[in-house]
Amino acid sequence: MKIVIVGAGYSGSMAAVEAARAVANAEVTLIDRRGTFAAGAAYSTTNASHLLNVRARGMSAFADEPDHFARWVEAAGLGGPDTFVPRRDYRRYLEGVLAGAAVARVPGEAVAVEDRTLVLADGARIASDALVLAGGNYGGRLPARIAVPTVDDPWSAEGLAAIAGLARQEKDVLLVGTGLTMVDVALSLVDAGFEGRMVAVSRRGLLPRPHEEPASPPAEIEPPARLGALVRAVRNMEAPWRAAVDSLRPHTQALWQGLSLAEKRRFLRHLRPWWDVHRHRIAPPVARRIEALIAMGRLEVLAGRLRGGEGGAITVAVRGGGTRPFDIAGAVNCTGPEGAIARVEDKLIRQLLASGRARPDALGIGLDVDAGNRVIGADGAPSPGLYAVGPLTRGALWEIVAVPDIRHQVRDLARALDRESRA
């Protein structure tokens, strides 16, 4: 069975490893336009300040060997199961896992699918029996009205170089967004020697909350199925809030699938910002640095809306009233992954949507897939031989953007492909 995987971040790399292990007579090919493998957006960083936001015990690449990474961390002398390891070390770990599997690597950009053949930007064509989309986190865009040099994708090689350039400026630097990306970028700027002020702006100005040291065990919950009752149940739990949020983890995908479309929309509109900052927490050492930068006045976090002006003059209309003027040297897009699949600028995604081989999920946040991760076409039927994994499937599963969840999905896909190859 010829299995071709587009995207060699965690999702694609581990889909490849699991397929090479599980599928009888598999020939697995992994493609990435970055030219790097086992890295993707999350683990490309070379900055030692960029830590995993999950403890080592939660980050095994393999669903069936939950302590695989924690053992690697101990053997490498990087700490123990509770350590928040630098992401660049996680990449070394993943590279080792990928190197142990029979997977062919092709650097290149996939731009189209014709029948079951993948077309690359250089014209190369790769035939497949199963084609797995693992494009992951597509960057979003900054509001166009900011008229200074901007860094659109802070995780790309060009973005990292541009951030280092901004670090030499004396004026303020604007960070658009106040979540996990902003935290990374603030640390990158400071580590590159930036001595000025960073102004981080988002509509609500919410910062990711820190993990607790040591961690409390998750509480137990019998979650109600309806959204309003669920929110009340979590709010009323006697457990500490982190334990309450973590109690939902084993149930989140099933809860999500049980919500009506209207409830999902309400969640995305009103609860998501709160969910994100409580659920996707930052490592305590990172939180301490961010708190210190805020206390020193070097990082200001504002809730409000941006209004562009001439050159570097911008205004923030502060939530609750008033405006604040700033004179900025540049801006970094820290808004995180693009939220709407129809706005993703990737040629392959656009071609798949335009040709009807794929369609947006009902919320428009990813691709529509069935329970077997088969991509659903515009006609409502699965497109033959086309699958998706990772953040592209978040409309169907919601909790499918981090390793502890994706690892189950890629293992299950490999098993399904094996069954198909034998049928």
Ligand SMILES: Cc1cc2nc3c(=O)[nH]c(=O)nc-3n(C[C@H](O)[C@H](O)[C@H](O)COP(=O)(O)OP(=O)(O)OC[C@H]3O[C@@H](n4cnc5c(N)ncnc54)[C@H](O)[C@@H]3O)c2cc1C
């Ligand atoms: C900065 C950051 C930090 C994170 N930290 C953690 C963490 O600590 N723990 C955790 O569990 N999760 C973390 N995550 C969540 C993350 O989504 C998952 O852990 C995982 O990395 C997702 O991997 P992915 O392969 O789906 O996506 P990505 O990492 O985005 O990789 C997708 C890859 O596909 C390639 N690609 C896309 N389209 C094409 C195309 N048309 N042709 C060729 N190649 C293509 C891209 O070049 C990219 O390399 C983090 C995410 C980010 C962005």
